[in-house]
Amino acid sequence: METNASAASAAENHTYNIHHLHQPQPHGQPHHRDVLPSSSVLIIVIPIIIMFLILAILLLIVMLRRLQSAKCNRNPKSSKSVINNSNCTFIAHSTIHINSSPAEVKSGGCLYGTGSGRQPQPKLRDAQVFTLKELEMATDKFSEAKLIGNGTHGVVYRGVLRDGSVAAIKMLHRGGRQGERAFRLEVDLLSRLYCPCIAQLLGYCADQNHRLLVIEYMPNGSLQKHLHPGKNQSRTRPLNWGIRLRIALDCARALEYLHEHTTPSVIHRNFKCSSILLDQNFRAKLSGFGLAKIGSDKLNGLISTRVLGTTGYLAPEYASTGKLTTKSDVYSYGVILLELLTGRVPIDANRPPGEHVLVSWALPHLTNREKVEEMVDPALQGQYSNKDLIQVAAIAAMCVQTEADYRPLMTDVVQSLIPLVKNLSSAFSSSNSLRFNQPVSPRT
Numbered sequence: 342m343e344t345n346a347s348a349a350s351a352a353e354n355h356t357y358n359i360h361h362l363h364q365p366q367p368h369g370q371p372h373h374r375d376v377l378p379s380s381s382v383l384i385i386v387i388p389i390i391i392m393f394l395i396l397a398i399l400l401l402i403v404m405l406r407r408l409q410s411a412k413c414n415r416n417p418k419s420s421k422s423v424i425n426n427s428n429c430t431f432i433a434h435s436t437i438h439i440n441s442s443p444a445e446v447k448s449g450g451c452l453y454g455t456g457s458g459r460q461p462q463p464k465l466r467d468a469q470v471f472t473l474k475e476l477e478m479a480t481d482k483f484s485e486a487k488l489i490g491n492g493t494h495g496v497v498y499r500g501v502l503r504d505g506s507v508a509a510i511k512m513l514h515r516g517g518r519q520g521e522r523a524f525r526l527e528v529d530l531l532s533r534l535y536c537p538c539i540a541q542l543l544g545y546c547a548d549q550n551h552r553l554l555v556i557e558y559m560p561n562g563s564l565q566k567h568l569h570p571g572k573n574q575s576r577t578r579p580l581n582w583g584i585r586l587r588i589a590l591d592c593a594r595a596l597e598y599l600h601e602h603t604t605p606s607v608i609h610r611n612f613k614c615s616s617i618l619l620d621q622n623f624r625a626k627l628s629g630f631g632l633a634k635i636g637s638d639k640l641n642g643l644i645s646t647r648v649l650g651t652t653g654y655l656a657p658e659y660a661s662t663g664k665l666t667t668k669s670d671v672y673s674y675g676v677i678l679l680e681l682l683t684g685r686v687p688i689d690a691n692r693p694p695g696e697h698v699l700v701s702w703a704l705p706h707l708t709n710r711e712k713v714e715e716m717v718d719p720a721l722q723g724q725y726s727n728k729d730l731i732q733v734a735a736i737a738a739m740c741v742q743t744e745a746d747y748r749p750l751m752t753d754v755v756q757s758l759i760p761l762v763k764n765l766s767s768a769f770s771s772s773n774s775l776r777f778n779q780p781v782s783p784r785t
């Protein structure tokens with residue numbers, strides 16, 4: 342009984358406690374265990390609403406910005422380049438922003454500034470997708486008669502496209518993964534870069550295992566053909582001083598654009614005589630982007646990579662350690678300047694001892710006023726002023742410095758060459774006589 346009584350009392354107590362906890366709400370509201378005072382509810386709900394509002398505003402700003410940049414971007418390509426045909430689909434993910442605005446490109450940018458001479462170029466046009474059949478038709482089934490060049494990675498044909506325009510059609514060797522990478526890179530890069538000093542990609546074909554690039558046709562072929570014609574190549578008249586200077590400036594512009602007007606910057610990595618193509622006026626355009634490196638994987642400006650490129654043009658630090666920077670291209674550019682100055686190839690085992698490697702032979706001459714004239718291509722005699730020669734030699738000497746940090750930026754090279762080329766044009770127009778042995782377009 343006692344036990345029952347205490348149990349009853351406990352139960353009573355419990356009920357009492359519960360009743361205390363669940364006091365009826367004012368205004369006859371039902372009992373709710375979790376109901377919080379309205380002030381607490383406001384403390385929780387108001388910050389949540391504010392957070393939502395902030396997020397919505399941020400989202401709105403992002404969307405507006407995207408809309409704005411899409412409007413400003415005259416490049417019709419999306420940042421992801423999609424290559425797609427029945428047999429091959431791939432998406433190039435690397436994104437390159439071209440710093441120069443379309444207006445800049447028209448009036449300056451990669452183009453020459455006011456009075457610089459190059460005609461405003463047509464707007465970047467979409468790379469077209471060609472079928473193998475179309476390119477077969479363009480080249481008479483890749484006939485021998487249409488062959489214009491042979492490179493390490495492919496064979497180049499002259500073709501006439503369906504719209505009647507002439508193009509260079511490069512059929513790449515089947516190169517496994519490396520070859521595929523080079524093809525994708527070249528298509529991806531060239532379809533988004535625009536600079537009058539870079540040979541334009543008109544289209545491509547990725548039909549089954551065939552990989553072809555359709556590039557703007559350059560009637561005067563490569564600089565290699567003119568400076569160092571092969572045994573089987575027809576000899577052309579030696580390029581004169583004015584043309585060589587202008588080629589040097591065009592090439593400097595192309596590299597300046599890649600290094601300093603694209604984000605992330607692009608390292609060409611295979612800058613050499615045969616990658617420089619010449620149009621009908623001997624104006625130069627850069628090609629051969631299959632080994633290019635986009636600086637997105639840069640670490641403090643350095644890319645550690647497998648050493649690729651062409652002997653004689655490789656910067657010493659890149660050749661020995663694989664550390665690649667834009668300064669590796671500057672070194673290769675210096676070698677090209679030396680080739681233009683001397684008419685010699687970068688490596689020539691047939692030369693006397695001490696003269697095999699162009700850079701090692703030329704470097705002591707370049708900084709010596711008396712000796713610099715001894716190294717000039719004999720075909721250039723009488724065409725240059727000593728002042729100009731010394732200046733070009735000094736630029737070359739800076740570019741081929743062993744220490745990469747001492748090499749100039751391509752912008753500096755461009756700025757140093759502009760007055761020399763301008764002087765040439767004024768000499769050309771004032772005397773209206775050719776100091777040169779080949780016609781030079783009066784455009785600077």
Ligand SMILES: Nc1ncnc2c1ncn2[C@@H]1O[C@H](COP(=O)(O)OP(=O)(O)OP(=O)(O)O)[C@@H](O)[C@H]1O
Nearest residue numbers: 490491492493494497509557558559562563615629
């Ligand atoms: N767009 C073009 N217009 C006219 N000729 C071209 C064009 N592209 C290439 N050629 C010719 O074809 C040759 C071979 O060019 P290609 O780009 O295949 O290789 P490369 O630069 O000589 O060497 P690599 O394959 O090692 O880069 C060039 O030297 C040039 O004479």
